[in-house]
Amino acid sequence: MERTTIDALLVKYRAGQTNAEDVRTIEQWLEEGVIDLSDLEDMQQLQNQIMQAASPMPSLELDDKFYRMLALEKKSSKAFSWKQFFAWPDLLPRLAFASVALLAGLAVGFWVRPSTDASGNGNDGEIALLSQQVTDLKEMMMLSLLEKESATERLKAVSLTQEMDQVSNKVTSALIETLNNDSNVNVRLAALDVLKGYARNSEVREALIRSIARQQSPLVQVELAELMAALQVKSSVKELEKLLQDKKTPQEVKKKIQESIQVIS
Secondary structure, three states, X not given: OOHHHHHHHHHHHHOOOOOHHHHHHHHHHHHHOOOOHHHHOOHHHHHHXXXXXXXXXXXXXHHHHHHHXXXXXXXXXXXXXXXXXXXXXXXXXXXXXXXXXXXXXXXXXXHHOOOOOOOOHHHHHHHHHHHHHHHHHHHHHHHHHXXXXXXXXXXXXXXXXXXXXXXXXXHHHHHHHHHHHOOOHXXXXXXXXXXXXXXXXXXHHHHHHHHHOOOOOHHHHHHHHXXXXXXXXHHHHHHHHHHHHOOOOOHHHXXXXXXXXXXXX
């Protein structure tokens, strides 16, 4: 491979102009030893570009979110079909978005409605219930999108968890499953990025330790090693040492893992 081709892509990467295909090429070069991690300068920058490749989720404008989704669905359809419209895999996200918008509207109505007593306690239970229902619907949407064939849709599912104040064990388990088994490295990195926020939970932390042995991507391996070092998880050293002994692990990745082990020890 010509050095000019490699340098051109590295320049493109440093300028923040890489796309998903470029990221896959960079990862392949890392695995083959064509480039090393020092050529990338900043692993966090690459991860940020990966996350930016996903379509950004709107904030709290739930009504706008629903109608934009509906408009995109109509535009992408070559011909309208009632059978397709009511197909469960496609209908579920529509119903979920519509339900979120409806519940959000009801919540606003309850907030602005005069309270039933001087302290306003009459509305507290209803607001809490509506808030929980919205969270449940977001969770349902997230789990549904994770089943999509499109990596972009699965990235949306992972980013949706960032809108949740709290996540259930079902959500963290789904993220762990995604980290371990998703076919797309970008999705796996995104799942790991979210799981970092829950890594102090003992169950999540143990699942992340077990995940080390299942990772073939150098990018994911390095991210996990650095997370273990940041959390000082001594029980992860044994799994990290297995990567050092694996002949398939690139030398530059081994150096990063060794550095993380030294920090932990």
